[in-house]
Amino acid sequence: MSLFKRGTTWWVSFTTPGGERIRRSAGTEDKKLAQEYHDSLKHEAWRIYKLGEKPRRTWQEAVVRWLADTQDKADHQKDVGKLKWLDQYLSDKYLDQLDRDLIDHIARVKRDEASPSTANRYLALIRAIMRMARDEWDWIEKVPRFRLYREPQKRVRWLKPDEADRLLGELPDHLKMMAAFSLSTGLRQRNVSYLRWDQVDLERGMAWVHADQSKSRKAFAVPLNEDACSILFQQQGRNSEYCFTYQGEPVDRTSTKAWANALQRAGISDFRWHDLRHTWASWHVQNGTSLYELMELGGWSSFEMVLRYAHMAGEHLMKAAGHVEGTILAQAGNKKAPHKVRGF
Numbered sequence: 001m002s003l004f005k006r007g008t009t010w011w012v013s014f015t016t017p018g019g020e021r022i023r024r025s026a027g028t029e030d031k032k033l034a035q036e037y038h039d040s041l042k043h044e045a046w047r048i049y050k051l052g053e054k055p056r057r058t059w060q061e062a063v064v065r066w067l068a069d070t071q072d073k074a075d076h077q078k079d080v081g082k083l084k085w086l087d088q089y090l091s092d093k094y095l096d097q098l099d100r101d102l103i104d105h106i107a108r109v110k111r112d113e114a115s116p117s118t119a120n121r122y123l124a125l126i127r128a129i130m131r132m133a134r135d136e137w138d139w140i141e142k143v144p145r146f147r148l149y150r151e152p153q154k155r156v157r158w159l160k161p162d163e164a165d166r167l168l169g170e171l172p173d174h175l176k177m178m179a180a181f182s183l184s185t186g187l188r189q190r191n192v193s194y195l196r197w198d199q200v201d202l203e204r205g206m207a208w209v210h211a212d213q214s215k216s217r218k219a220f221a222v223p224l225n226e227d228a229c230s231i232l233f234q235q236q237g238r239n240s241e242y243c244f245t246y247q248g249e250p251v252d253r254t255s256t257k258a259w260a261n262a263l264q265r266a267g268i269s270d271f272r273w274h275d276l277r278h279t280w281a282s283w284h285v286q287n288g289t290s291l292y293e294l295m296e297l298g299g300w301s302s303f304e305m306v307l308r309y310a311h312m313a314g315e316h317l318m319k320a321a322g323h324v325e326g327t328i329l330a331q332a333g334n335k336k337a338p339h340k341v342r343g344f
Contacts (some may be wrong), residue, residue, distance in 0.1 A: 002038055003031065010034030016045035027092075057139040059090040059098065065137065066129045072217065082125050085110075095133055095140050098126070103146050116149035123148055156308055157275045158282040163268060170262035174246040175254060177231055179276055181244070184228035186280035186298050188215065189273050193251050195243045205229055209299060216301035223297070278309075285312040 003026075004011055010031055013023045022041060026034035044056060063083050070076060089106050090098065103126060111119040123146065133139040159167065164183060168176050178192050187195070191209050200207045207222040214220065224232070232243060239245040254273045263271055277298070284294050295306045 003034055012038040012041060014038065014042055014045075016042075018045075020045075056094045056096060057133065057137075059093045059095060062095060062129050062133050062137075062139070066132065069132070072212075079125060082122055086122065086126070095130065098130065098144060100144050100146055103144060107146070107149070111149060117151045120148045120151060156278050156282060156312075157271055158279040159268070159271070159275075161283075163266070164279065166266040167262060167268055170265045172258050172262075174244065174251060175256075175258060175262070177235060178244050178251060178254065179273075181228060181231045182273075182276040183280050183283075184225055184231065185222055186277050186284075187222065188277060189254055192244060193254070196241055197243060200224075200232060200243065202229055202232060214299055216299060218299070218301065220296070220299040222299075281306070281309050282312050285309045 002012065002014055004013065006025070008029045010026045010028060010033075011023065012026050012034065013021075015021055022045065024041075026037045028034050028037070067076075067080065067083075070079065073079065086106070089102070093102075103123070106126075107119050107123055110122050127143065127146075130140070130143040134141070134143050168180055171179055181187070182189070182192055185192075185207075187209070191213060194213070195207065199209070202224070205224045207224055207228075209220055209222060211217055211219040235243050239248065242250045244251060259273065263269070281294055281298060284297070285291070289297070291303065291306045291310060294300075294309065295303055298306070300306055
């Protein structure tokens with residue numbers, strides 16, 4: 001039977017010319033509409049079999065395959081959250097129905113409820129799935145062109161040493177030790193929260209982040225300076241498995257009310273836990289660490305990622321700036337200023 005009911009909803013059922021059994025809901029209680037849906041599916045199946053056309057693929061099919069193919073992504077769970085939100089607009093769509101108008105509408109909704117930057121993350125995910133459907137799965141011929149919103153360049157937020165001291169003095173002990181370790185090593189929050197003792201060698205002054213724990217999916221070594229070693233020595237004996245715990249468990253969330261209250265008491269605003277990493281990187285560059293050394297220390301995957309800290313390292317160019325010292329003044333017949341700029 002080509003049409004049948006389950007409850008009040010009509011379903012379609014037929015066998016394609018290639019022998020595949022098709023049975024799916026028409027999504028309607030109207031028999032006429034269900035018949036039209038049945039006929040369109042049957043016609044499409046005939047064209048695929050007889051003319052060699054590609055089958056129409058749905059957004060849901062693409063989502064299922066995308067999630068299966070990208071399980072090893074560091075932000076896999078973030079993709080899941082975004083896809084759940086997108087479901088309200090795309091769940092009933094074929095890939096060839098995702099045009100510029102629809103995607104622009106989705107972008108405007110997300111921009112208005114969140115921000116242009118957040119909207120761009122959703123647009124980038126749609127684009128990535130569509131490109132994979134075209135380039136790797138051979139499901140579609142083209143991807144609609146659309147632009148991302150222009151995002152303002154955000155400054156790097158970091159603390160001066162005295163500000164960091166004030167913050168550490170206001171934090172409860174478990175967050176204080178984690179924050180101090182972050183400022184000493186530059187490790188991301190999750191790498192600190194789930195750092196295990198079997199990843200640490202205090203005698204050698206080294207720790208390791210495994211590939212499956214790294215955002216770049218590359219393992220890297222973490223040299224431990226004296227401050228970092230001292231913190232870990234103090235943590236010994238508190239838990240046999242993890243270096244930093246609270247009530248016997250790893251501290252999964254650090255951006256808590258205790259963190260917010262400590263920031264307020266320390267007189268520090270507009271500062272996130274991840275900015276501890278920015279602070280560590282800024283201190284390094286200001287004290288002469290090269291950007292290439294910083295890239296290795298921080299486990300970044302590309303040099304471009306550390307260029308945001310380049311402006312912190314102006315001191316190493318002072319000598320080079322002095323190479324043209326006096327040239328302009330000599331040509332103009334003027335005397336030099338009585339005081340040199342410090343550092344020349």
